[in-house]
Amino acid sequence: MSNETLTQQKKNGYSLNGFSHNEIGDDHLYTGIETPMKPDAFLLSDEEKKEKIANLFGEIMDVMGLDLTDDSLKGTPKRVAKMYIDEIFSGLHPKNKPKVALFDNKYHYDQMLVEKNITFYSNCEHHFVPIIGKAHIAYISSGKVIGLSKLNRIVQYYAKRPQVQERLTNQIAEELKNILQTEDVAVIIDAKHLCVSSRGIKDDTSATVTSYYGGKFNTPSKINELFNYINNQ
DSSP: OOHHHHHHHHHTTEEETTEEHHHHHHTTOOSOSSOOOOTTTTSSOHHHHHHHHHHHHHHHHHHTTOOTTSTTTTTHHHHHHHHIIIIITGGGSGGGSOOOOOEEOTTOOOSEEEEEEEEEEEEETTTOOEEEEEEEEEEEOSSEEOOHHHHHHHHHHHHSSEEOHHHHHHHHHHHHHHHHTOSOEEEEEEEEEHHHHSSTTOOSSOOEEEEEEOGGGSSHHHHHHHHHHHHOO
16 A cells, blocks of 8 residues: 555544544454553643543533533532542553462462453443453463462453453453463453444344463363353353
8 A cells, every 4th residue: 555545544534454443443443452552641640630531521511511510410520530540440550450479389280270250341442331241261370370369350450441352351361471471371251342232233132252262272172171161150
C-alpha cells in the first residue's frame, strides 16, 4: 500500500488494516497485548484525576440536559470519578498490581493446578460498558507455586481497565508465565459483553470464549483434561 493511500486512509478515519475506527470498535478488534497508555499517564495524582473526571463528567451530564442541582444527581460526577479511579479502572495503575510471593513446591505436585470460575467484571474499551465473565486458570509447577488467592488477584488487576477479551486473556497468561517461570500455563475466559447485549445487535444470549494454552497445555490430551476439571461439578 502506498504512503499516499495510508495518508488518505488516516484522514478518513482508517487505522488498522484498512478498518475504520468505528469498525474496529464494533467488531472488537484490538491493536496489541499492551493496554494503550499515554507516556505521561501517571503524572497526575489520583485525586487530581478524580477532580478532572468529575468536572468533565458533570459537563457530559449537563449536555444531556440533566439537572445537576437535583439532590439525586449533584453528587454523581464525584461518585463516577471515584469509581473510575479507585474501582473499575484501578488496574490501569501499576501501583495496584498485586504483590506475588513464590514458594517452593515442597509437595512435589507435578500435575496441573486449576483455579476455575474466577468471577470478574471488566469494561469494553470501545464503548465503556461492562464485560462480565468467569476465568479459568491452570498451571504446572516448574518448582515454584503461588497462593491461590493471587491467581484471583491477577485476573482482577488486568480486568479492572478498559479491555478487549483477547488482550485480557493474553495479559493474564503472560503475567503468570513471568511469575511462575514456566510456559505451562492455560487461561480460558467465558464472558458476556453488554456492548453486544444492550446495544448494537442486542443479542442477550451469546457469550464469548477465549483461551491461551502454553507449553504442556498445548496438546489435545491436556486440553481435554483441563476441560474435564472445569466441567466437573
